[in-house]
Amino acid sequence: MKEISLWQLPKKSTHVILEKEIQKQLFEKAAAKEGSLYELTKLFGENDSVYYWHNGTRETIPLWALEKIALIAGESLEEIEQNATGVKSGYQGTTVKMAFPIAITPEFDAIVANLLGDGCFSGYGKTASYKQKNEFARRLFTEKLRHCLGKFELNEKQYAGQWKVIIPKIIIECIETAYQFEETDTLSRRVPKEIKTKEREFRVAFLAAFVLDEGHINEGIEVYSGNRLLLQDILEIVKSLGYDATEIKERNGHGSKNCFYRFRIKVQGCKNFLTDLDELCKKHPNCGLAHEYEALKFASTRVRHKTLNGVTREEILKILPEVKTVKAITRTLKITSSTVREHLKKLEKTGKVEKIGREQNRTIWQPIT
Numbered sequence: 199m200k201e202i203s204l205w206q207l208p209k210k211s212t213h214v215i216l217e218k219e220i221q222k223q224l225f226e227k228a229a230a231k232e233g234s235l236y237e238l239t240k241l242f243g244e245n246d247s248v249y250y251w252h253n254g255t256r257e258t259i260p261l262w263a264l265e266k267i268a269l270i271a272g273e274s275l276e277e278i279e280q281n282a283t284g285v286k287s288g289y290q291g292t293t294v295k296m297a298f299p300i301a302i303t304p305e306f307d308a309i310v311a312n313l314l315g316d317g318c319f320s321g322y323g324k325t326a327s328y329k330q331k332n333e334f335a336r337r338l339f340t341e342k343l344r345h346c347l348g349k350f351e352l353n354e355k356q357y358a359g360q361w362k363v364i365i366p367k368i369i370i371e372c373i374e375t376a377y378q379f380e381e382t383d384t385l386s387r388r389v390p391k392e393i394k395t396k397e398r399e400f401r402v403a404f405l406a407a408f409v410l411d412e413g414h415i416n417e418g419i420e421v422y423s424g425n426r427l428l429l430q431d432i433l434e435i436v437k438s439l440g441y442d443a444t445e446i447k448e449r450n451g452h453g454s455k456n457c458f459y460r461f462r463i464k465v466q467g468c469k470n471f472l473t474d475l476d477e478l479c480k481k482h483p484n485c486g487l488a489h490e491y492e493a494l495k496f497a498s499t500r501v502r503h504k505t506l507n508g509v510t511r512e513e514i515l516k517i518l519p520e521v522k523t524v525k526a527i528t529r530t531l532k533i534t535s536s537t538v539r540e541h542l543k544k545l546e547k548t549g550k551v552e553k554i555g556r557e558q559n560r561t562i563w564q565p566i567t
Contacts, residue, residue: 201299204279206375213258215284225252228271292366296348304403304482306346311404315411319382326365335488342484389431401435402474403485415493417534422460429459441467469498496529511541519564
């Protein structure tokens with residue numbers, strides 16, 4: 199599927215808003231075809247709603263009724279969907295100004311990845327939402343929503359220290375129209391099969407969005423999830439792109455009852471991913487890695503080589519105290535954080551460096567003079 203038509207959305211739950219004049223003309227034309235407005239109401243079981251839709255006092259029309267009226271009036275369904283000014287799920291749902299037909303682009307698939315990562319699909323007793331601590335990444339998600347699926351009044355709520363973007367149900371119904379999800383629960387949902395076989399730029403966009411939510415970039419990219427089958431789908435996409443990666447391993451859940459699983463995209467894979475991502479973002483800038491982009495650049499340029507005994511320690515001592523944390527030293531010297539920690543421990547044992555405190559949850563080191 200390359201695009202979503204208004205008429206593919208759920209007929210019973212979807213409500214459509216038309217411009218008042220167009221709505222009035224449509225119902226007058228249908229009434230004329232049936233002989234009168236009263237005769238038209240008979241086709242709807244003498245439902246008074248037909249009068250309200252005709253005079254515009256009820257602005258939202260159920261999709262099933264709109265389609266029936268359009269067919270009676272002999273109007274083009276394509277033309278009517280282009281004149282829709284808003285849609286929503288249910289009479290009291292949040293209105294979204296969608297432009298039909300909706301194109302399925304790499305950005306659209308990136309939204310699906312965000313939902314599979316840190317999102318919640320709507321369902322019985324559930325409100326669709328997306329959870330993300332980082333404001334830059336959260337804004338990127340809302341930009342993708344508005345660019346692909348239409349403008350709506352943004353609703354954000356704070357829950358357990360994290361901000362959640364509340365997603366109108368009609369948006370979820372559009373996504374579920376494009377892709378059939380067998381399961382949407384966190385520990386059982388899967389990547390739709392169609393996404394895994396799409397063109398390269400779609401798979402790169404999907405991977406970038408998932409890494410942004412469920413990845414950690416340092417010495418390569420570690421991708422993790424409590425859902426092993428979902429992670430297997432992501433690894434399948436990684437391998438289809440030709441990125442070098444490890445197999446899935448199990449790790450402790452850090453106090454959680456559930457197991458966690460992970461795999462790592464290696465340095466060469468990071469380099470190839472960065473190249474593909476830069477190319478993708480020329481056409482689709484909202485498909486970027488937000489605050490994690492610089493980390494990917496570093497992971498892609500990290501140099502792994504053996505040095506003469508003591509050389510690395512001398513280099514560390516030269517840049518202290520201007521560069522004073524493990525992370526900063528790692529990025530300056532382009533070596534792994536584990537290597538930096540190992541050398542700092544040795545320097546500490548020989549009395550050449552010491553810890554002087556913490557800053558932003560990171561240990562501060564300084565040379566002993």
